[in-house]
Amino acid sequence: MRILVTGGAGFIGSHYVRTLLAGGYPGYEDTRVTVLDKLTYAGHLSNLPTDHPRLDFVRGDICDLPLLLDLLPGHDAVVHFAAESHVDRSIEAAADFVRTNVGGTQSVLEACLRTGIERVVHVSTDEVYGSIAEGSWTETWPLEPNTPYAASKAGSDLVARSYVRTHGLDLSITRCSNNYGPYQHPEKLIPLFITNLLAGETVPLYGDGGNIREWLHVDDHCRAIHTVLTLGRAGEIYNIGGGNEQTNRQITDRLLELCGADASMIRWVADRKGHDLRYSIDESKIREELGYTPHISFEEGLRSTVAWYRDNPGWWKSIKHEQAAA
Numbered sequence: 310m311r312i313l314v315t316g317g318a319g320f321i322g323s324h325y326v327r328t329l330l331a332g333g334y335p336g337y338e339d340t341r342v343t344v345l346d347k348l349t350y351a352g353h354l355s356n357l358p359t360d361h362p363r364l365d366f367v368r369g370d371i372c373d374l375p376l377l378l379d380l381l382p383g384h385d386a387v388v389h390f391a392a393e394s395h396v397d398r399s400i401e402a403a404a405d406f407v408r409t410n411v412g413g414t415q416s417v418l419e420a421c422l423r424t425g426i427e428r429v430v431h432v433s434t435d436e437v438y439g440s441i442a443e444g445s446w447t448e449t450w451p452l453e454p455n456t457p458y459a460a461s462k463a464g465s466d467l468v469a470r471s472y473v474r475t476h477g478l479d480l481s482i483t484r485c486s487n488n489y490g491p492y493q494h495p496e497k498l499i500p501l502f503i504t505n506l507l508a509g510e511t512v513p514l515y516g517d518g519g520n521i522r523e524w525l526h527v528d529d530h531c532r533a534i535h536t537v538l539t540l541g542r543a544g545e546i547y548n549i550g551g552g553n554e555q556t557n558r559q560i561t562d563r564l565l566e567l568c569g570a571d572a573s574m575i576r577w578v579a580d581r582k583g584h585d586l587r588y589s590i591d592e593s594k595i596r597e598e599l600g601y602t603p604h605i606s607f608e609e610g611l612r613s614t615v616a617w618y619r620d621n622p623g624w625w626k627s628i629k630h631e632q633a634a635a
């Protein structure tokens with residue numbers, strides 16, 4: 310088995326690759342992996358075991374169709390993570406999001422089709438559904454994205470659907486809630502707050518801190534993606550949640566405790582434009598149809614994540630340094 314992973318040097322893609330190469334998915338211990346990644350500001354080779362004998366790394370752009378056509382033959386499956394992923398950046402510079410998330414996804418799927426790839430998973434997000442005041446989204450909920458990031462992911466989901474319906478590509482879509490865990494870029498809420506607190510700096514909390522998100526440990530997300538890759542049906546969408554809703558203020562308070570700080574370290578900042586109030590996923594389909602359940606409780610996951618950042622200052626300090634210099 311040989312799998313091509315796009316965006317495999319980023320947060321979630323690299324977790325998937327490290328787990329796959331470490332034999333974390335039974336029956337796939339011999340899988341060979343090719344990572345295709347542009348190494349934008351969000352991708353780092355330090356996230357990957359680059360000298361692993363079953364890993365090939367290719368630096369390249371998913372919008373580059375000739376490169377994909379050259380690279381894909383010999384692979385059995387593609388797991389497509391590559392994307393511009395930070396909502397705040399999409400508010401400032403939406404064009405990169407449309408280019409990579411919509412155009413790049415189309416190139417990946419076109420290349421999969423032309424080279425006869427047998428199975429594809431397109432990794433998407435719950436943000437495509439917009440915001441929900443009460444109840445939870447099922448997979449049939451209308452797409453009502455509110456930010457350029459979410460809109461570009463919704464666009465990519467529709468392109469993916471069209472490649473199934475028009476061309477019969479064997480592809481499934483996953484839509485997951487917010488992830489956290491090791492190796493997440495320190496621009497995202499949980500690692501930003503942890504690394505600021507570990508460095509003795511304040512944490513910027515949007516609005517009144519009342520926005521609600523559902524959080525899932527990256528290891529559970531990756532196991533769900535692998536489950537969909539191996540057991541999911543073509544043309545189907547699978548929500549991945551975890552049932553763990555928290556306000557940003559609740560997360561902040563827990564992180565302050567875990568880092569030995571108090572509420573005086575909160576810096577209140579003006580709310581994000583178009584800030585969705587609440588996300589909530591109904592994940593009964595993946596549980597009932599594919600037998601997936603999350604394993605890591607939020608408390609255990611958050612504790613181990615704080616410990617990872619505490620134990621790996623070299624990793625996040627160099628990224629923060631790069632970011633400050635950019």
Ligand code: NAD
Binds near residue numbers: 315320345348432435
């Ligand atoms: P990330 O920003 O950490 O990583 C993205 C990776 O894609 C980086 O390595 C980057 O270099 C690469 N990349 C970007 N543009 C590229 C291009 N044009 N060609 C090739 N590579 C390119 O993102 P992440 O948090 O790991 O998210 C991965 C996927 O999961 C995304 O599709 C995202 O929409 C989705 N997702 C993320 C979350 C979350 O909470 N982080 C939740 C649900 C779904």
